[in-house]
């Protein structure tokens with residue numbers, strides 16, 4: 001299925017009057033509205049190929065129907081999202097789940113949908129059919145050199161696929177760790193992992209980046225070998241200038257101050273990528289902004305402040321991606337909501353009165369500091385986000401149009417009710 005331009009235009013013309021009134025009202029108090037709108041229009045958030053189907057939990061999986069069964073169908077789904085919001089113009093592939101049969105065909109299909117290839121993701125957290133060695137006790141940390149080599153070779157193969165497609169980054173997330181005290185020698189596990197990462201790093205093309213993603217726990221429950229931002233930064237620093245830390249919002253211990261983490265990583269020039277999602281308890285993979293929208297804003301506030309301090313381009317300076325899994329919502333609806341929440345937080349961060357905040361900080365005016373941030377957070381910036389979409393040829397209300405066009409019903413008709421997204 002495709003969303004046609006006339007369908008978007010019809011939808012927009014029906015909502016145009018109300019939208020314009022809201023935008024005009026908001027713009028009275030926002031002199032920099034135009035600048036914010038153009039930054040929003042440029043901002044793109046990559047969609048991971050695994051977020052297009054039902055992820056399920058370890059207790060069960062409830063397929064929603066019409067899920068993409070091939071790489072081509074996953075790209076079609078992201079093409080639909082991008083047509084609706086013009087903010088999802090990149091796909092992040094997962095190897096081996098998304099190995100292209102023909103690079104040229106896949107690149108042509110991406111171009112048709114206006115998509116580029118974001119960071120490539122390797123997988124050494126599960127065993128694949130026919131694999132010589134098991135990752136049950138880790139991959140890059142493994143006590144057996146042959147297992148480590150298999151993990152290294154896999155990552156190098158992922159880079160090769162990415163080069164063919166025009167990607168320029170590799171994200172390495174390892175589930176390596178231990179579940180019981182005494183199971184691992186922490187230092188040896190770190191050193192083995194570092195050595196393995198160094199071998200992969202050596203195979204990176206000169207224009208590529210490597211993102212080292214950390215996670216506090218799960219699937220290992222006693223220790224994780226890349227467990228927090230300190231450990232990730234240690235690896236990234238030892239690896240070299242092409243290696244960066246990747247922050248996934250769901251990968252912290254409860255109540256971690258993520259905004260402070262991103263601020264310091266940016267200061268060190270070592271924040272490379274970002275995975276959006278939301279959670280109440282752990283790595284819940286819920287819709288971005290659905291549980292803690294204020295936290296999302298505070299994080300974006302630090303991202304914008306820190307990137308501006310370094311003169312970084314907001315769009316290309318970091319790898320922006322959603323990393324979520326869906327069990328009760330339609331994955332495409334969830335992704336539309338996530339992108340909207342991210343754009344709102346970004347817009348709010350752009351509107352923070354930084355001069356006033358700096359002054360209030362210098363005067364230790366704590367109450368004023370809070371007022372400045374919350375004044376912005378409580379401003380309804382949705383008309384700015386909608387205007388950026390409108391100018392890009394997308395829908396004023398993507399979710400509403402998604403439902404009106406019966407996108408899911410169409411996909412079920414095309415693909416069937418009982419489908420399983422590859423890799424899940």
Ligand SMILES: [Mn+2]
Pocket residue numbers: 173213248275323
């Ligand atoms: Mn992630």
